[in-house]
Amino acid sequence: MQNTMTDTAEKFDSKSYLNMELLRFTTAGSVDDGKSTLIGRLLYDSKSIFEDQYENIRATSERRGETTVNLALFTDGLKAEREQGITIDVAYRYFSTPKRKFIIADTPGHIQYTRNMVTGASTANLAIILVDARQGIVEQTKRHSIIASLLGIPHIALCVNKMDLVNYDEAVYNKIVAEFREFATRLKTRDIHFIPISALNGDNVVHRSDKMKWYEGVTLMYLLENIHIASDINHIDMRFPVQYVVRPYSDEFHDYRGYAGRIASGVIRKGDKVTVMPSGFSSKVKSVELDGKEMEEAFAPLSVTIQLEDDIDISRGDMLVREGNLPKQSQDIEAMVCWMSDKPIQLNGKYFLKHTTKDARAVVKEIKYKLDINTQHRITENPSIGMNDVGRISIRTTAPLCYDAYTKNRDTGSFILIDEGTNVTVGACMIID
Amino acid sequence: MSYTLNHLKTLEAESIFILREVAAQFQNPAILFSGGKDSILVTYLAKKAFYPAAIPFPLVHVDTEHNFQETIDYRDSLVKKLGVKLLVGSVQESIDTGRVAEEKGYNASRIRLQTTTLLDTIEKYKFDCCMGGARRDEEKARAKERFFSHRDEFGQWDPKNQRPELWNLFNGRMHVGENFRVFPISNWTELDVWQYLAMEGIEMPSLYFSHKRKVFNRDGTWLADSPFIPMKPNEKAEEQVVRFRTIGDITSTGATFSTASTLDDIIQEVASSRTTERGGRADDKRSESSMEDRKKEGYF
Numbered sequence: 001m002q003n004t005m006t007d008t009a010e011k012f013d014s015k016s017y018l019n020m021e022l023l024r025f026t027t028a029g030s031v032d033d034g035k036s037t038l039i040g041r042l043l044y045d046s047k048s049i050f051e052d053q054y055e056n057i058r059a060t061s062e063r064r065g066e067t068t069v070n071l072a073l074f075t076d077g078l079k080a081e082r083e084q085g086i087t088i089d090v091a092y093r094y095f096s097t098p099k100r101k102f103i104i105a106d107t108p109g110h111i112q113y114t115r116n117m118v119t120g121a122s123t124a125n126l127a128i129i130l131v132d133a134r135q136g137i138v139e140q141t142k143r144h145s146i147i148a149s150l151l152g153i154p155h156i157a158l159c160v161n162k163m164d165l166v167n168y169d170e171a172v173y174n175k176i177v178a179e180f181r182e183f184a185t186r187l188k189t190r191d192i193h194f195i196p197i198s199a200l201n202g203d204n205v206v207h208r209s210d211k212m213k214w215y216e217g218v219t220l221m222y223l224l225e226n227i228h229i230a231s232d233i234n235h236i237d238m239r240f241p242v243q244y245v246v247r248p249y250s251d252e253f254h255d256y257r258g259y260a261g262r263i264a265s266g267v268i269r270k271g272d273k274v275t276v277m278p279s280g281f282s283s284k285v286k287s288v289e290l291d292g293k294e295m296e297e298a299f300a301p302l303s304v305t306i307q308l309e310d311d312i313d314i315s316r317g318d319m320l321v322r323e324g325n326l327p328k329q330s331q332d333i334e335a336m337v338c339w340m341s342d343k344p345i346q347l348n349g350k351y352f353l354k355h356t357t358k359d360a361r362a363v364v365k366e367i368k369y370k371l372d373i374n375t376q377h378r379i380t381e382n383p384s385i386g387m388n389d390v391g392r393i394s395i396r397t398t399a400p401l402c403y404d405a406y407t408k409n410r411d412t413g414s415f416i417l418i419d420e421g422t423n424v425t426v427g428a429c430m431i432i433d
Numbered sequence: 434m435s436y437t438l439n440h441l442k443t444l445e446a447e448s449i450f451i452l453r454e455v456a457a458q459f460q461n462p463a464i465l466f467s468g469g470k471d472s473i474l475v476t477y478l479a480k481k482a483f484y485p486a487a488i489p490f491p492l493v494h495v496d497t498e499h500n501f502q503e504t505i506d507y508r509d510s511l512v513k514k515l516g517v518k519l520l521v522g523s524v525q526e527s528i529d530t531g532r533v534a535e536e537k538g539y540n541a542s543r544i545r546l547q548t549t550t551l552l553d554t555i556e557k558y559k560f561d562c563c564m565g566g567a568r569r570d571e572e573k574a575r576a577k578e579r580f581f582s583h584r585d586e587f588g589q590w591d592p593k594n595q596r597p598e599l600w601n602l603f604n605g606r607m608h609v610g611e612n613f614r615v616f617p618i619s620n621w622t623e624l625d626v627w628q629y630l631a632m633e634g635i636e637m638p639s640l641y642f643s644h645k646r647k648v649f650n651r652d653g654t655w656l657a658d659s660p661f662i663p664m665k666p667n668e669k670a671e672e673q674v675v676r677f678r679t680i681g682d683i684t685s686t687g688a689t690f691s692t693a694s695t696l697d698d699i700i701q702e703v704a705s706s707r708t709t710e711r712g713g714r715a716d717d718k719r720s721e722s723s724m725e726d727r728k729k730e731g732y733f
Contacts, residue, residue, distance in 0.1 A: 017628050017700075022440040050706070089595060091576040092569045094622045101440040103620055115597060122599040230437050244453045248486040256485060262450045262601070267436065290449075291481040299436045303449035303482070316457055340597050354602045357457070414600045423606035428599045 016098060023229055026105040026120040026153070028113075028144035029130030034161045038130065038199035039093060039106055040071025045206035046221065048095035049074060090116050099225045114373070114388035115340045117144065118428050121151040122414070125229045128157045128220070133166045133196075137179045143373050145180075149187040150336060150390065150430065152410055154232045156192045157223055163212065164198040170214040186376060188407070193227075195220050233300050237404065238266030238274075239327065239412050240320040241356035246305055258289075258305040259314060264356065264411035266322065268306065269297040273323040276314055277402040282323060283308040300411075317358035319402045319412075327402045327412060333362075333395050334432040336371075336406075337385065341419065341426035344386040345393065351427070355401050355415035362417065366394040392432070405433035441629045444621055448475075449482040450601065451580055451617040455562055456482075456489050458605035459613070462562035463520070465551075466492040468504035469680040470637060471566025473511070474626055475617055477635055480515055491518035493563065495551045497543035497682045498525045499661040504680055507638040522554030539651075539665055542684045552588045555612060562605070562613040570622045580619050586610040623678075624703050631696035643676045643694045654687040678703075 029035040043049050057073040064070075093104040105120030107113065121127060127148040131141055148156055158180055166172045173196045184192055195204055196215055203209030206221040218226075246258035268274075272285045286307040288298045298304045306320065314320075321327060339345055345364060353362040370383040370391040378392075385391040406413030417427030438446070452475075455462050464479065466472045479488045492512060512519045524543050527533045532553065533546045555563060569576045579595055581603045596604055605613055618626070630637060647658035647670040656662055658670035662684050675688035676699075693702045 018439055018441070018632065020440045021437065022443045089577045089592065092620070093576065094570045094620070096440075096622070096624070101622075101625065119597045119599055123601075230435070233436070235436050243450070244457045244483075246483055246486045250485070250487075253485045258485075260453050260482065262446060291484045301443065301446050302438070303446040303453070305484075352606065354604065411601060414602070416599055416602045416604065418604055418606055423604070423608065425596045425599070425604045428597065 020096065020098070021100050021229065022103070023100050023126065023224060023227075024103045024105065024124045025126040025128060025224065026107060026117065026124040026148075027128045027130070028107060028117055028148070029161075030132075030138060030140035033130040033132050034072075034199045035106075035130055036072035036074075037070075038128070038159070038161065038197070038205065039104060040074040041199045041202055041205045042104075042221065043074060043093065043095050044071055045202055046095050046097055090120050097221070097225055102224060114143075114147065114338060114390070117147050118151060118338045118340075121148055121153055122410075122428065124151075124153050125232050126155040126157060126224070126227065127153045128159055130159050130161050131176060131180075133160050133162045133172055133176065136176050137183065139374050141180070142183060142375075145184065145187060145189075146373055146376060147338075147390075149189045150338075152406060152430075153189060154191060154229070155227055156187075156189050157220065158192060158194050159220060160194070160196045161199055163196045163203060163209075164201050168196075168198075168203075168209070168211045170212070173215075191227075193217075193223055195223065234265035234409050235267060235299060236265070237325055237327075237409065238268050238272075238320075238322040239264040239404070239409065240268060240274075240306065241358070241412070242314055242316055242318045242320065243357045244316060245314070256307075257311070258307050259320065260303075260305045261357065262303045263298060263300040265300045265409050267297055267299040268304075268320075268322075270294070274308070274320045275323050275326060276312060277319040277321055277327065278329055278400050279312070279314075279318070281310075281312045283310040283312055285309075317356075319356065321402075327404050329400050329402050331397045331400050332365075333397065333401060333403070335393055335395065335415070335429040336432060337391055337393050337417070337430075338428045339385045339387060339389050339391075339426065340428065341424065342387050343419075343426075344384050344389075345391075345427065350420060352418035352420055352423075353395075353397060353415055354418065355403065356412055358399070358401065360401065361398045361420075362395040364393055365396050368392040368394065393429075403431050406430035407433070441625065441632055444618075444625060445478065445481075445629065447620060448478050448617040451603070451615065452479050452482040452564070454603050454605070455564060455615050455617075458603070459562040461558070461560050462490050462564065462615075463493045463558070463560045464488075464490050465563050465565045466494050466508065466519075467566070467681060468494070468500075468508050468638065469566065470626055470630065470641065471568060471618060473507075473566075473635070473637065474621075474630065475564060475566045476511065476515070476517070477633070478617065488515060488517045490564070491520050491558075493520045493522060493554060493558075493560075495522045495547050495554060496524060497547060497684075498523065499543055499659075499683045501640055501657070501680065501683055501686075503638050503640045520554070520558065522550045522557075524550045526550075527553065539663055542682065544682055544685055547682075548588075555588070560612065561607070562615055564615045564617060566618055567616045568621050568623075568626075569616075569619050578616060578619065580616055581605055582614040582616065583607065584612050584614060588612070590614075624700065627696060627700045627703055631700060637696070638680065640677045640680055641699065643674055643692045643698075645672055646675050646688065647671065648673050648675060648688050655689070656687060657683055659683050 061070045091106045107116040107120040177194045197204045204219045242259045243261040286309045353360045369378040369380045404412045413431045415429050419426045527550045533549045579598045648655045649668045649670045676691040693699045
């Protein structure tokens with residue numbers, strides 16, 4: 001095997017790993033765009049495939065009568081998938097370089113793709129969208145881009161794959177880029193990158209291609225390692241959904257009452273004046289801590305425990321926010337929904353709802369339109385939202401939600417709907433301002 | 434002040450969030466504790482999540498009684514230090530009461546039998562949620578596991594019909610008799626775990642560090658010389674300098690030759706390793722889908 005790990009060992013020398021960041025990305029493409037090959041290539045060229053795993057896929061490739069080691073096999077998971085040669089569910093892959101740790105949400109291209117892509121996209125910093133250089137922009141490309149935009153993924157990398165099959169022709173690449181730029185004017189995502197690659201041969205994936213001298217941009221790996229992601233998190237509007245109340249009931253901490261949670265956005269400091277939602281009571285931050293260690297300030301997405309100066313009745317589902325910077329509060333919510341159940345969304349149907357740490361029930365008051373995910377066209381006549389459909393709905397909740405628009409805050413702007421009979425998650429919702 | 438976190442702090446924040454969700458959403462949750470580094474990490478993160486209150490979950494050890502003594506010593510001292518409750522589910526008891534039959538032959542192992550003991554233990558204590566230290570990078574079936582993994586009344590996992598998991602919203606709703614497995618450190622890799630343990634200065638069981646031990650080779654795996662593993666006539670124990678990358682039941686835990694004697698040494702070794710940690714696990718080598726099959730039946 002040609003790979004050696006010596007350079008990786010050096011790379012991880014000393015305590016440099018204490019400065020590594022975490023980047024989450026998702027991959028989308030239609031069935032034969034070479035998505036699995038690309039992931040296999042990223043892992044292989046970044047030396048993240050181990051000998052026993054490599055040996056496994058080498059043996060499988062040979063058994064199947066393939067002439068080269070099929071890197072795509074590395075992403076095969078379940079038995080049924082290996083038998084049928086398809087991917088069924090979102091799979092998570094991991095690799096790291098000295099700069100960053102990466103989490104890939106590997107989402108299947110065909111069966112239930114909207115549902116799976118939405119799942120993978122919900123926490124992603126970046127979406128890789130693959131295009132087959134021979135096919136150009138197809139309906140699936142647009143669909144995946146619209147979902148990425150809808151889910152508020154901050155960065156898109158459009159990879160034009162299989163450049164080897166079009167003789168690494170610059171004109172082919174330029175035509176695809178131009179067409180996508182035109183289409184992308186209607187997307188919310190502002191940061192879009194274009195890279196010509198061959199996942200099969202490794203061109204511009206980790207190593208620069210010597211076959212596309214005309215391309216002056218970076219490799220995909222360079223982009224993943226260096227793209228600025230610190231601003232992906234909202235550090236302005238402090239939102240702290242209370243997750244759990246810590247009461248030790250011990251002699252030493254007799255009167256201790258700590259509010260445990262994960263900061264959804266913004267920064268919180270000792271001494272900050274805060275308002276408790278929805279009650280509207282005010283108090284001051286007495287301490288921000290974790291594991292008994294106080295901090296001067298903490299920021300999203302840290303999990304901390306907060307003590308307040310005043311004894312107020314606060315429980316799970318409440319939200320601490322900075323005084324003077326309040327979220328919206330209402331029982332009537334407008335949202336885009338991505339539906340994930342065989343049974344279509346029911347007008348006047350009741351569902352359980354989960355928003356931040358709050359549980360409520362909701363009734364669907366109106367189905368405003370269904371979105372044609374290929375054209376962004378709105379279907380308003382008798383819209384029915386079924387499996388893998390996206391649309392706009394109005395709901396009324398049993399208790400007021402404290403929320404922000406999804407475009408401002410992915411955590412306080414999202415909720416899920418749960419079927420009351422089966423307890424299954426059926427709707428992924430993004431709140432409209 | 435720049436508002437950036439390193440990957441370890443980001444993972445810690447996510448795992449603590451999951452642990453607190455479990456405490457909030459379930460009536461009677463528990464941590465499955467194997468004595469390995471991953472369940473030690475989960476326990477340590479649970480302490481952080483709820484301090485200064487005690488960890489609101491008992492530790493449950495499904496015990497094959499084919500243990501390394503070091504594992505049991507470490508377990509008992511940790512339980513004492515954290516003031517957490519320990520419950521032991523005994524595979525031996527499952528065998529004695531005829532719930533399961535002991536495997537026979539040289540490669541006999543109690544790994545598969547653990548599933549019955551685990552399900553019986555869940556039933557006995559009426560746990561509605563069991564947390565484990567499984568990670569998605571460990572094995573291909575685990576790569577598809579959710580943080581909140583729903584199990585039907587038979588404890589089975591249905592990989593083709595998992596609930597979508599979006600944003601940071603975790604749906605722990607279920608019917609009576611069903612339960613959940615929750616994996617707070619799903620997104621950690623082996624290297625992340627060691628880096629974090631070093632960053633935090635957490636004391637680990639001696640088995641993970643280089644030491645002299647009598648071992649013998651079976652089908653490429655170095656197993657500990659132990660009364661629980663009968664040797665074949667052609668097998669011979671020899672003293673070697675080894676450590677264990679994973680710690681499980683003694684019959685299926687392979688040793689690796691290593692001189693790594695500190696956490697920093699281990700990080701170096703793991704970073705430059707060319708095989709996966711489960712490469713030394715005899716239980717995964719049984720077939721291409723052995724983990725998936727065990728999981729469907731209700732294994733961790």
